Amino acid sequence: MNLLTPRLESLELSTFSKLDVDLKNTAFFLLAQSREYKLGLASHNLCNYGHPSYMAQLLSTYLIRPFLHLTNYSFPSNRMTSFRPACKDEDPLLARILYNAFLPVW
Amino acid sequence: MQALASPLPSIPIEAFEPVTLSAPQSARLDFYLALIKLTRLLSGSVTVTIPPCTPTDIDPLPGAVLLWLPPHARPTVFLLWRSGFLYVLLRYGLTAIWHLYCFERDLETLNLSVLSPLGYKREGCGFVFMLAANPEYRGKSYAALLLQREIQVHREHFPGVPVVLDTTTDQALRVYERLGFRELGRRRIEAVTDAEGIKVPDAERIKVPEGFEGSSRATSKPEFSQRVLILEHEPMQHD
Numbered sequence: 001m002n003l004l005t006p007r008l009e010s011l012e013l014s015t016f017s018k019l020d021v022d023l024k025n026t027a028f029f030l031l032a033q034s035r036e037y038k039l040g041l042a043s044h045n046l047c048n049y050g051h052p053s054y055m056a057q058l059l060s061t062y063l064i065r066p067f068l069h070l071t072n073y074s075f076p077s078n079r080m081t082s083f084r085p086a087c088k089d090e091d092p093l094l095a096r097i098l099y100n101a102f103l104p105v106w
Numbered sequence: 107m108q109a110l111a112s113p114l115p116s117i118p119i120e121a122f123e124p125v126t127l128s129a130p131q132s133a134r135l136d137f138y139l140a141l142i143k144l145t146r147l148l149s150g151s152v153t154v155t156i157p158p159c160t161p162t163d164i165d166p167l168p169g170a171v172l173l174w175l176p177p178h179a180r181p182t183v184f185l186l187w188r189s190g191f192l193y194v195l196l197r198y199g200l201t202a203i204w205h206l207y208c209f210e211r212d213l214e215t216l217n218l219s220v221l222s223p224l225g226y227k228r229e230g231c232g233f234v235f236m237l238a239a240n241p242e243y244r245g246k247s248y249a250a251l252l253l254q255r256e257i258q259v260h261r262e263h264f265p266g267v268p269v270v271l272d273t274t275t276d277q278a279l280r281v282y283e284r285l286g287f288r289e290l291g292r293r294r295i296e297a298v299t300d301a302e303g304i305k306v307p308d309a310e311r312i313k314v315p316e317g318f319e320g321s322s323r324a325t326s327k328p329e330f331s332q333r334v335l336i337l338e339h340e341p342m343q344h345d
Contacts, residue, residue: 083155085151093119094168097238099116100116100240
């Protein structure tokens, strides 16, 4: 945990300059969250609750996941049903779910 | 709305390769996409249920989708245009636009007639714009859980403000009633389709008496009713 916190905190705004606002907010929220809770939770959120973009996956895969073994975090929340806001990238997927759910009504 | 002659085939939800869609399929898909965009433009929320991971499915698809509108979210022509909804309607054609207009007009009348006596307005309430369960996870109650959670959030932000919705199917009605919603009123829908959205030949349509459940023209068989339901914070005291 001690190894990780400085690394995470060293990320500055410029790191995220090319990302869209939503992802920036998500990333900073998760960084803030990681100080308060387990770091693994942040990684888990990046993968499952955060922005499912390439950059989020990249952050999670190369920045956080390699150090997960230093924490006592496992992915318990994966075993539970969870809820989250959908991001805009998912709109086509959600449209297909709605299409199939209401088929063929109206 | 499309008055289909036969049911639309389903499409793969998780498409790894481009899927060729027919024109009605494409129009229907764009319709739902526009509704999602419209929800976002109206500051509504688009939330999903994520099922638990399993060894065979480590990255599950959303189990349910909820389009939720907060109180006082009212679509304008500008927002309808920006969401792409107007374009979708134009693709459906003038007849579909007319049917949709009649549908919304009658629904508005029904809303007024059932909500006004209670002192509410449709725009002043939280509104379940659309709630759907992913067919791959049917029977898991993901949609109900999602709605329950959103109602909790709504109650925190808008204490005392009820939630309203309208629905057509009996199955959905039962789910909503289990969550505490109660039916305020219903009307038969003036449509050229049956309850499944399939076009009904003229000869099979039945005539509804003037003024019967709000409808005054020919309607289809079997019964296709729109119900308005409400969930209040404090149950109404009835004499």
